[in-house]
Amino acid sequence: LGNIARRRGLKLPNLAAMGLWNLKPVEGFAPAAHPSAAYGRSALASPGKDTTTGHWEMAGIHLQHPFPLFPNGFPPEIMDPFERRIGRSSLGNKAASGTEIIKELGEEHLRTGSPIVYTSADSVFQVAAHEDVIPLWELDKICETAREILRGPNEVGRVIARPFNGSPGAFRRTENRKDFAVPPPQGMLLDKLENAGVEVYSVGKIFDVFLGRGIEEHVKTKSNADGMQKTAAALAELERGLIFTNLVDFDQNFGHRNDVEGYGAALEEFDRWLPEFTAKLTPNDLLLITADHGCDPTTPSTDHSREYVPLLAWSTSRAEGVNLGTRTTLSDTGQTVAANFNTEIEKGTSFLPDIV
Known part of the structure; x- marks a missing residue:
């Protein structure tokens, strides 16, 4: 202040x-x-x-104890079962600004259909997806799957669905964010x-x-x-x-x-x-x-x-x-x-x- x-x-x-x-x-x-x-x-x-x-x-x-952090992205023991269970590969898997990673990977996401996974300095597993590529109901299911996997020493404070819309160069996060907390x-x-x-x-x-x-x-x-x-x-x-x-x-x-x-x-x-x-x-x-x-x-x-x-x-x-x-x-x-x-x-x- x-x-x-x-x-x-x-x-x-x-x-x-x-x-x-x-x-x-x-x-x-x-x-x-x-x-x-x-x-x-x-x-x-x-x-x-x-x-x-x-x-x-x-x-x-x-x-x-604080919730775990993953400044270098999530390890294979998390990402391998995650991608297997959702039936899609993923993009990103690093610490990043939500708006910046959508700018960086949004076009590839549109092309491949792979959700964008990222974290931050907080204990979060965030999944960004274009609403026309992965509908909200499926994005919620993807986040529920991540929440089930992220237990024990990997139990992050929140899994967050981060839907967005728009076109390359003009992507915008929508108000349909949803948090899946511990x-x-x-x-x-x-x-x-x-x-x-x-x-x-x-x-x-x-x-x-x-x-x-x-x-x-x-x-x-x-x-x-x-x-x-x-x-x-x-x-x-x-x-x-x-x-x-x-x-x-x-x-x-x-x-x-x-x-x-x-x-x-x-x-x-x-x-x-x-x-x-x-x-x-x-x-x-x-x-x-x-x-x-x-x-x-x-x-x-x-x-x-x-x-x-x-x-x-x-x-x-x-x-x-x-x-x-x-x-x-x-x-x-x-x-x-x-x-x-x-x-x-x-x-x-x-x-x-x-x-x-």
Whole structure:
């Protein structure tokens, strides 16, 4: 956040009023004298810095070991049975940017029908295919096959279907992405809420990250703007429960592509939307704004970054300006949600008493 602010400048008056610039001094950005939210930052306790690790930790799951990485591509003991079972050869099998590898191998994929397999600095097995060459139903079956093979020491955090369309020189990834995650251990936050009769409504890729466990309603999103609109719609629909939203553009479109301008503009878009959303919240509602990991677009790397994530807790009914300090785990957020609904998860310390 500080790097983007210094490089590009940021106009975030609503987040600033909540206490965003109270988290850490950033030259040129004054902390709020009377923040309207509780503010703090959270450290990641689990090893790793990926979507599954971060979201699971929020839900109370601490990994003992990071999910495996394959920076040099996947070995024959994975690829041989994979290609045999799907009945197709594959292209790529290396660490790469998703958009770049489609540019590089998309035309050969059209010619051969071979899916493009690649990974990244995250624990992922990604399969890209043109929707006119490999239909979505078959791409899903291919990813399910990979998920079955990638077990034990090769159990990556996610297998991801990455469909695209278009023609050479103008390929475009579609919104039909699908994640095939590792099943989370029993007893995490969404299990506890389900057992307590609390409805969970997921917006974005939350459903995929948790394999739908404990989630009653869910919608996919095409963009941050779509996610914000669907979060507001969920608020109007849900009388009591948890709305769990992931806004994917920050990471997928801007962080991984080192797009500082795009990242800054997305932050400003979110900031402009906030007053419209908070105006719909009642004194019984609590808004928590945080992240699952870093993804700094100003560094040479396009990988996720392991760093503190911001934490803002806003409600019309709570005292202003509470400093939540540095939390030792993302699980504190999940434990706070659990405590609100009179249950608890294994990890984390609730800060609910500090904000009500």
